[in-house]
Structures are given as C-alpha cells and as structure tokens.
Amino acid sequence: xxxxxxxxxxxxHIRNVPDFPIPGIQFKxxxxxxxxxxxxxxxxxxxxxxxxxKGITKVVCIESRGFILGGAVAHKLGAGFVPIRKPGxxxxxxxxxxxxxxxxxxxxxxxxxxxxxxDRILLHDDLLATGGTANAAIDLLKVFNPVAxxxxxxxxxxxxxxRKYLGNYEVTSLIHF
Amino acid sequence: xxxxxxxxxxxxHIRNVPDFPIPGIQFKxxxxxxxxxxxxxxxxxxxxxxxxxKGITKVVCIESRGFILGGAVAHKLGAGFVPIRKPGxxxxxxxxxxxxxxxxxxxxxxxxxxxxxxDRILLHDDLLATGGTANAAIDLLKVFNPVAxxxxxxxxxxxxxxRKYLGNYEVTSLIHF
Numbered sequence: 334x335x336x337x338x339x340x341x342x343x344x345x346h347i348r349n350v351p352d353f354p355i356p357g358i359q360f361k362x363x364x365x366x367x368x369x370x371x372x373x374x375x376x377x378x379x380x381x382x383x384x385x386x387k388g389i390t391k392v393v394c395i396e397s398r399g400f401i402l403g404g405a406v407a408h409k410l411g412a413g414f415v416p417i418r419k420p421g422x423x424x425x426x427x428x429x430x431x432x433x434x435x436x437x438x439x440x441x442x443x444x445x446x447x448x449x450x451x452d453r454i455l456l457h458d459d460l461l462a463t464g465g466t467a468n469a470a471i472d473l474l475k476v477f478n479p480v481a482x483x484x485x486x487x488x489x490x491x492x493x494x495x496r497k498y499l500g501n502y503e504v505t506s507l508i509h510f
Numbered sequence: 511x512x513x514x515x516x517x518x519x520x521x522x523h524i525r526n527v528p529d530f531p532i533p534g535i536q537f538k539x540x541x542x543x544x545x546x547x548x549x550x551x552x553x554x555x556x557x558x559x560x561x562x563x564k565g566i567t568k569v570v571c572i573e574s575r576g577f578i579l580g581g582a583v584a585h586k587l588g589a590g591f592v593p594i595r596k597p598g599x600x601x602x603x604x605x606x607x608x609x610x611x612x613x614x615x616x617x618x619x620x621x622x623x624x625x626x627x628x629d630r631i632l633l634h635d636d637l638l639a640t641g642g643t644a645n646a647a648i649d650l651l652k653v654f655n656p657v658a659x660x661x662x663x664x665x666x667x668x669x670x671x672x673r674k675y676l677g678n679y680e681v682t683s684l685i686h687f
Binding site: 401 | 527531544545546550567574585586592601623
C-alpha cells in the first residue's frame with residue numbers, strides 16, 4: 334500500500350452493505366479495514382495517540398466489535414481492558430442497565446470489581462448510531478464515580494444524532510457518515 | 511505491582527467461578543487479568559513475542575472474548591485482524607461450518623474475502639476446552655489453503671483433551687488447568 338494513510342483513505346475501505354441486517358439499513362462493515370495490516374495499525378495508533386496524554390487507566394469496550402480496536406488501544410496505552418457485555422455473559426457480580434430500542438428494550442452489564450473511583454476511562458465502541466448503548470454504558474460507568482470518562486468511536490452516523498444523548502462528555506469519532 | 515510477572519503469577523489472577531454458566535462447571539474468568547494493565551500487557555506481549563519470527567499476516571480470532579487479546583496481538587505483530595463470528599453477524603459473503611456441541615450443533619462463519627492463500631495465520635481464542643469450536647475454525651481456514659495456521663490459546667483445559675482434535679498443528683497455550 335503506497336498511499337499516504339489518512340482517515341479519509343480509511344473511510345474508503347469501509348464496506349457499505351445495503352439492507353443488512355434488515356431492509357433499509359446501510360451497514361458499515363469495518364472488517365475490510367481491520368483485515369488490512371496497515372489500516373488496522375493506523376486506526377488503533379490514531380486512537381491511542383489522541384488519548385496518550387489523558388492518563389487513561391482502563392479502556393472499557395462494548396461487546397463485541399468494540400473489543401477488537403479496544404484491545405489494541407488498551408495495549409498500546411498500557412491500560413487495563415474492561416468488557417461491557419450482554420446479559421448473562423459476565424460470570425461475577427455485575428451492575429446492569431436497561432435501555433430502549435426502537436421496539437422493546439436491551440440490557441448491558443459490567444463487573445462490579447472492574448472499575449475504581451481513581452480510574453480515567455476511555456469508553457470505546459466501533460459505532461455511534463442512535464447513542465442508546467453508549468448512553469447506557471456511560472450510566473454504568475458513572476456508578477463508579479471515576480475521575481474521567483472519554484467516549485470514543487471509530488465510526489459516527491451523524492444523521493442519527495446519537496451524540497446529543499451523551500451529555501457533556503468529550504466525544505471523539507474518527508470517521509463520520 | 512512489584513512481583514516479577516510470570517505465567518504462573520498470571521494464573522493466580524484468573525478468577526474461578528463455580529457453577530457458571532451451569533451447575534458443575536468451574537468457569538475461568540479472565541476479566542480479572544485483562545483489567546490489570548501490567549497483566550494484560552504481559553499476556554499480549556508474551557503471545558506476540560512467541561510468533562514474532564513466524565511472519566504472521568493475519569490474526570484470526572473467535573467471537574467474542576477471543577477478540578480482546580487477539581486485537582492487541584494483531585496490532586503488536588503488525589498483522590491484519592479477521593473475526594470468526596456466530597451466524598448472521600458478518601454482513602458480506604461467508605463460509606460457514608457447523609460443529610457438534612454436547613447437545614445439538616452450533617455454527618461459525620468467516621468472510622470469503624478475509625484470507626488469501628499467501629497468508630500466515632495466527633488463530634486465537636481465549637480458551638481451548640473440548641476443541642469443537644477451534645476445530646471448526648481450522649476447517650474454515652483450510653478452505654483458503656493458507657501458508658500456515660498456528661492455533662494459540664490463552665487458557666487450555668487439558669483434562670478435556672481438546673488438543674487432540676486439532677490435528678498436527680503447532681498448538682500453543684499459555685496457561686494450563
């Protein structure tokens with residue numbers, strides 16, 4: 334790959350899959366970025382460099398695509414990795430948070446011993462869409478009263494306005510549609 | 511943390527959760543390792559160093575806990591990241607493989623454009639138990655006729671003999687129970 338890497342060039346490698354998982358949705362497939370060594374490195378390094386002076390102690394990631402770049406970024410920053418998972422997946426004591434979907438509700442969980450009040454948290458998911466999951470994740474993290482919470486997304490679907498549900502946090506997204 | 515890190519000391523930080531997810535199972539919870547920065551770094555670095563001279567081009571990881579260390583290792587090795595997922599999660603054309611569970615069957619998928627015959631593959635999951643999922647993953651990878659496949663696990667439950675179903679591959683596990 335001889336092109337100079339920029340976020341614009343990364344964006345061109347995201348695959349648009351029409352009508353997935355249901356008719357009318359234009360799915361943004363990031364596997365076509367992750368599988369290219371140069372692009373995967375560039376994206377993870379870009380996120381890590383953005384937060385390198387924030388004193389991040391834990392990278393909290395939302396199951397399951399959030400684990401991929403989140404694992405790389407936590408390692409690069411020398412931080413711990415904490416998963417937020419679907420109900421029934423985490424084996425020890427958890428806090429749970431329900432949140433609204435278009436039809437019905439969903440829930441996410443975090444281990445009660447995963448965070449302390451001295452942590453500075455990078456909260457990562459691959460996608461910010463309507464903001465429902467991210468907002469629930471922030472509510473879970475606030476229980477621990479950490480020093481800081483920085484929400485960070487690889488892709489933001491700006492037309493869905495998810496950012497406005499995330500309060501006054503410093504929200505960072507690399508790629509915008 | 512002042513202790514000298516070894517795999518034995520990492521093992522002591524794995525949390526045993528009795529009767530999860532069902533009675534009689536002693537669940538090995540790795541979140542207590544991942545959330546400690548020193549331990550997470552040590553484990554990811556140990557895996558990456560083991561494969562650093564193998565010319566790994568893709569790290570293929572099994573959903574979803576396999577994504578965490580797999581993401582860190584792929585980044586450290588400068589390799590691409592490829593997910594193997596449950597049915598219906600990958601949006602483009604896939605190969606699928608069914609495999610036997612104790613009761614019934616399960617299935618995993620990989621994108622058809624994820625691997626080429628020139629790839630050298632590190633196949634990672636967090637746990638080698640009965641070997642059913644890992645064996646199915648190897649079958650999926652063999653379709654691409656890659657140069658090499660190296661299966662690598664964080665934890666191996668040796669008493670379940672999963673390793674014997676993985677053929678003649680060079681299987682590496684960091685922690686043994």
